[in-house]
Amino acid sequence: MTTNTTASQTSSGDVSYLSASYGIKSWLLTLDHKRVGILYLIMTTVFFMVGGLFASLIRLELLTPQGDVFEADTYNKLFTMHGVAMIFFFLIPSVPAVLGNFLLPIQIGARDVAFPKLNLLSWYCFMVGGTLATFAIVMGGVDTGWTFYTPYSSTYSSYYVALALSGVFINGFSSILTGVNFLTTIHKMRAPGMTWFRLPLFIWAQYATSVIMILGTPVVAITLLLVALENLFRIGIFDPALGGDPILFQHMFWFYSHPAVYIMIVPGFGVISEVIACFARKRIFGYTFVAFSSLAIALLGFLVWGHHMFTTGQSMYAGMVFSFISFLVGVPTAVKIFNWTATLYRGSISLETPMYYALGFIGLFMLGGLTGLFLSTIAVDIHLHDTYFVVAHFHFVMVGGMVMAYLAGIHFWWPKMTGRMYHEGWSKASALLIFFGFNLTFFPQFVLGYLGMPRRYHVYPEEFQILNVMSTAGASILAVGYLILFAYLFLSLFVGRKAGPNPWRAVGLEWEIPSPPGPHNFDVTPIVTKEAYAYEEADVTRFGGNANDAEGEQIHQEEGAEA
Amino acid sequence: MSDYFPLFPEQASTFAVQVDGLFFLLVSLSVFFAVGVMFFIVLFSVKYRRRSEDERPKPIKGSLPLELAWTIIPLILSLVVFALGAGIAFRMYRAPANAIDIYAVGKQWMWKIQHSQGKREINELHVPVNQPVRLTLASEDVIHSFFIPAFRVKKDAVPGRYNTMWFEATKVGEYYLFCAEYCGTQHSGMIGRIVVMKQEEFQDWLSGGATGETMVEAGARQFQQLGCETCHKESNQGRGPNLVGRYGTPVQITTGETVMADEDYLRTSILDPRSQIVDGYEPLMPTFQGQISEETVMQIISYIQSLSDSQ
Amino acid sequence: MSSNAQPVALNHQFEDLQQQYEAANMGMWAFIAQEIMFFGGLFAGYTVYRFKYLGAFIEGSNHLPIELGALNTAVLIASSFTMAMAVRAAQQGAKNPLLRWILATMVLGTTFLVIKAFEYADKYHHGLLPGSSFEGSGQLKIFFSFYFAMTGMHALHMIIGLGLIVWLIPKIRRGTYTSEYYSPIENFGLYWHFVDIIWIFLFPLLYLIGRDPWPIM
Numbered sequence A: 001m002t003t004n005t006t007a008s009q010t011s012s013g014d015v016s017y018l019s020a021s022y023g024i025k026s027w028l029l030t031l032d033h034k035r036v037g038i039l040y041l042i043m044t045t046v047f048f049m050v051g052g053l054f055a056s057l058i059r060l061e062l063l064t065p066q067g068d069v070f071e072a073d074t075y076n077k078l079f080t081m082h083g084v085a086m087i088f089f090f091l092i093p094s095v096p097a098v099l100g101n102f103l104l105p106i107q108i109g110a111r112d113v114a115f116p117k118l119n120l121l122s123w124y125c126f127m128v129g130g131t132l133a134t135f136a137i138v139m140g141g142v143d144t145g146w147t148f149y150t151p152y153s154s155t156y157s158s159y160y161v162a163l164a165l166s167g168v169f170i171n172g173f174s175s176i177l178t179g180v181n182f183l184t185t186i187h188k189m190r191a192p193g194m195t196w197f198r199l200p201l202f203i204w205a206q207y208a209t210s211v212i213m214i215l216g217t218p219v220v221a222i223t224l225l226l227v228a229l230e231n232l233f234r235i236g237i238f239d240p241a242l243g244g245d246p247i248l249f250q251h252m253f254w255f256y257s258h259p260a261v262y263i264m265i266v267p268g269f270g271v272i273s274e275v276i277a278c279f280a281r282k283r284i285f286g287y288t289f290v291a292f293s294s295l296a297i298a299l300l301g302f303l304v305w306g307h308h309m310f311t312t313g314q315s316m317y318a319g320m321v322f323s324f325i326s327f328l329v330g331v332p333t334a335v336k337i338f339n340w341t342a343t344l345y346r347g348s349i350s351l352e353t354p355m356y357y358a359l360g361f362i363g364l365f366m367l368g369g370l371t372g373l374f375l376s377t378i379a380v381d382i383h384l385h386d387t388y389f390v391v392a393h394f395h396f397v398m399v400g401g402m403v404m405a406y407l408a409g410i411h412f413w414w415p416k417m418t419g420r421m422y423h424e425g426w427s428k429a430s431a432l433l434i435f436f437g438f439n440l441t442f443f444p445q446f447v448l449g450y451l452g453m454p455r456r457y458h459v460y461p462e463e464f465q466i467l468n469v470m471s472t473a474g475a476s477i478l479a480v481g482y483l484i485l486f487a488y489l490f491l492s493l494f495v496g497r498k499a500g501p502n503p504w505r506a507v508g509l510e511w512e513i514p515s516p517p518g519p520h521n522f523d524v525t526p527i528v529t530k531e532a533y534a535y536e537e538a539d540v541t542r543f544g545g546n547a548n549d550a551e552g553e554q555i556h557q558e559e560g561a562e563a
Numbered sequence B: 001m002s003d004y005f006p007l008f009p010e011q012a013s014t015f016a017v018q019v020d021g022l023f024f025l026l027v028s029l030s031v032f033f034a035v036g037v038m039f040f041i042v043l044f045s046v047k048y049r050r051r052s053e054d055e056r057p058k059p060i061k062g063s064l065p066l067e068l069a070w071t072i073i074p075l076i077l078s079l080v081v082f083a084l085g086a087g088i089a090f091r092m093y094r095a096p097a098n099a100i101d102i103y104a105v106g107k108q109w110m111w112k113i114q115h116s117q118g119k120r121e122i123n124e125l126h127v128p129v130n131q132p133v134r135l136t137l138a139s140e141d142v143i144h145s146f147f148i149p150a151f152r153v154k155k156d157a158v159p160g161r162y163n164t165m166w167f168e169a170t171k172v173g174e175y176y177l178f179c180a181e182y183c184g185t186q187h188s189g190m191i192g193r194i195v196v197m198k199q200e201e202f203q204d205w206l207s208g209g210a211t212g213e214t215m216v217e218a219g220a221r222q223f224q225q226l227g228c229e230t231c232h233k234e235s236n237q238g239r240g241p242n243l244v245g246r247y248g249t250p251v252q253i254t255t256g257e258t259v260m261a262d263e264d265y266l267r268t269s270i271l272d273p274r275s276q277i278v279d280g281y282e283p284l285m286p287t288f289q290g291q292i293s294e295e296t297v298m299q300i301i302s303y304i305q306s307l308s309d310s311q
Numbered sequence C: 001m002s003s004n005a006q007p008v009a010l011n012h013q014f015e016d017l018q019q020q021y022e023a024a025n026m027g028m029w030a031f032i033a034q035e036i037m038f039f040g041g042l043f044a045g046y047t048v049y050r051f052k053y054l055g056a057f058i059e060g061s062n063h064l065p066i067e068l069g070a071l072n073t074a075v076l077i078a079s080s081f082t083m084a085m086a087v088r089a090a091q092q093g094a095k096n097p098l099l100r101w102i103l104a105t106m107v108l109g110t111t112f113l114v115i116k117a118f119e120y121a122d123k124y125h126h127g128l129l130p131g132s133s134f135e136g137s138g139q140l141k142i143f144f145s146f147y148f149a150m151t152g153m154h155a156l157h158m159i160i161g162l163g164l165i166v167w168l169i170p171k172i173r174r175g176t177y178t179s180e181y182y183s184p185i186e187n188f189g190l191y192w193h194f195v196d197i198i199w200i201f202l203f204p205l206l207y208l209i210g211r212d213p214w215p216i217m
Helices: A024-028 A035-061 A072-091 A094-108 A116-138 A152-156 A160-188 A201-233 A246-280 A287-303 A316-344 A351-374 A378-384 A388-418 A422-449 A463-496 A548-561 B014-047 B064-093 B200-208 B215-225 B264-270 B292-307 C018-052 C054-063 C067-092 C095-125 C138-173 C183-208
Strands: B099-106 B111-115 B118-121 B124-128 B133-139 B145-148 B153-157 B163-168 B173-179 B192-197 B250-254 B259-262
Touching: A035 A072, A035 A094, A035 A116, A035 A388, A035 A463, A072 A116, A072 A246, A072 A388, A072 A548, A094 A116, A094 A160, A094 A246, A094 A388, A116 A160, A152 A201, A160 A201, A160 C018, A201 A246, A201 A287, A201 C018, A201 C138, A246 A287, A246 A316, A246 A351, A246 A388, A246 C018, A287 A316, A316 A351, A316 A378, A316 B014, A316 B064, A351 A378, A351 A388, A351 A422, A351 B014, A351 B064, A378 A422, A378 B014, A378 B064, A378 B153, A388 A422, A388 A463, A422 A463, B014 B064, B014 B163, B099 B124, B099 B145, B099 B292, B111 B124, B111 B292, B118 B124, B124 B200, B133 B145, B133 B153, B145 B163, B153 B163, B173 B292, B192 B200, B215 B292, B250 B264, B264 B292, C018 C054, C018 C138, C018 C183, C054 C138, C054 C183, C067 C095, C067 C183, C095 C138, C095 C183, C138 C183
Parallel strands: B099 B133, B124 B192
Antiparallel strands: B099 B111, B111 B118, B133 B163, B145 B153, B145 B173, B173 B192, B250 B259
């Protein structure tokens, strides 16, 4: 616990960041990092629903081996839209832009990020980019897959590809500006006493992610720009008929897009550290190792891009180097998993909803990560590349991993962000549905992949049908799980129990200010004297049993007044 | 609806056994670690469940020996798997000397196959069993990928270059051929089949049907019809270099570099002749880009290759 | 560092002007790092194709007017000098010199763009704009694609820089920048120098190396 932070009153009757000003203008022109986080929350949820809708249509088509629901062209646009929406407009922003924006300044004891106007600008870049990309796809134009491989995207597809690429390009600025903001904020605005090794691991994760965002995104920006120019003006850089090299596109594209997957997952790792520490009521085992592993992943992640290209005819020696480093990058990730498990040892474990998601994450992400090793092994990848095995792998790490981590974070910090609790029964039921539905959807796809079913296939051989039916069944259960989730979270805003500052009895600066926080986070800059997750010294019984424990609030208030 | 429900592909090539072995090793290691971690998570979650709100567990900062152990052991296991995978990949890279050559061109949305003996196929590839086959892949438009799951082999057909792959089928039968790189509207319509036949039956099949020219004969005919002989004379007096014995030898080009006159070089010389001109010759050769198909290029290259065989 | 009253220029999220200064500086360096990666992609592509098509790239270089390129290089280096002097004036709190030096930078930057426009127009008249009406081999077209992409991106960054100067000028005239608070000028200077350095790389790569030393004019 730090020394006195806010001698604040309870969350009711006092000004929070939500009630500080009203009206659409106060939101659309906000400079408060918390409001920017909420803006991102709303829009990334919209894109998630859109991407999910397209996923449902894909799975509907794949119920039967024939192409009887959609025409081939339509199907190709569906999977393109699913990928573009989910990757660029949901996964990449999610934890950093929603949870990171909301929590980062608070967790380090700052009043806001270093550049609040750039923060707002990053949301507008996201919005403009998303609008352009959606427009291009809705106008019926983009069927290249989210990977935009040349020469198909540059020479053989419609001009709407250039429009969609512009949308993705502008959205890239959202990432870059967020990265610049976070990097600078973490370096320069930590509260007194908040040394690097007292930072929550969530912050270490955001730091590593910011580095990747800054260094990786511009490379895909220039690559996609060149493809757009080629698509519009036939400039010849990737067109083999003119001597251009389509494989050069792949090198440049994957140089960003592999680190991009670490932009997506590393913040999730940060969330898991926070949730496990709280619900095991212990410091994270091996804090320093977990902190540095994020940096190791960020660094090594830039050196492995060729493992997406083992079958392209690239030199065998290049292939071996990429394979070797791909194995190396798995090690820091494994280290995190072992450390989280070890944190549970002799802990005091309580299974609330965030912990459901966190433990589910560890299991599912581990499976996803292990299957990544299959794909790093050149000889095995030759067989598995571009099959459903790859689809299953990335959905395990992205949905079973990243989305579960994001949901863990949402459920953990929901009371802080909104001042409300959600219904515990429904949230646990939904978590179980999601877990079960997810496994049924994607585990059969590993089998399908090894059997040889290629990805992006509209029709398939009959003998693959049973596994596809299982997968679609799972997808419908998953959809129900998500729908229930949206419902109870949305309803909680209106009828949820009011939450106190620290309903989970967690340790961290964000838990010492009201729920929801005031506009400037802290009235007085906190001074940090303890290490992160100092649960053994925390007075965890102080705030009482449940979220709305008025007695707990009262005691806290008295304490604050005495300090 | 098929009444059989496969869960594992057939093993029909020499590579299949090797790749499956490595696959099962990976599965075993994965199951071991996954079950291990999940076991401990469940164990700890139950054993150390919170029994009272006042519980305050003692802090355990970490353990260097444990960190080193669970860093180094996975590292070593990774390196072993890497080495095994690289070894098989190395063998996949270069076809044995006794491989027979077959040529495949991918285009939206079909595979066009040519055997050296001249026989052509669409979306089907007949091969003999127990005989290494080297497949040279090209594309007429976008990137495609030649994938035979039963053989565990796959290689991209990239426009603008040649890629080669090889395999040795071990079981007579029919197997799926898939295009594995998204190539547009009918990407999933390029499903074909590989037919593996006994050696004698394959020979019969090759010589049966309409007798056409072999690829070398077709190439020789094209070489004459397209006017290549006009400049590429055997007498070294022509405006273009003599091609007898040229294939497979190093060539010095006008920028001073030395390149190997392999299939890729020959293809580039036909389709973009100004890019790598042999030293001492003028840039006079017209380009045939857009005038002849990839298959015709392959036939001409076969012919040029044959000019070295007779040396 | 801060006085008793809150300095007008201090933003609320910062504790004091020193923290604000350091943060702004770091932010600009981080931004420049990503700009390096952005242009880096173009440089990487250029390198790959130069190795593949050396002849065409040499031919392309010979098409470029070395005298205009050299003049532009001198103009940009001069503009970096005037920019550095502007930053110095800002550090000293000297408003009028600051205004004069930054206007000089703007004039030089505009000169660069005008010369560039002449170069581009000349390429257009010779049918060297990559597109469907390009007159030359496929490989030469790739050289010119890189020429236009790289110099075009650079010119776009210069235009943005000039726009920023236009935005700064009213603030300078109002006396916003003092010896206590001049980081926007300094950080803009960083941006301007960076854009200059990109050109220092572009000029040799596109105009100079492999060029025929005694061309017939």
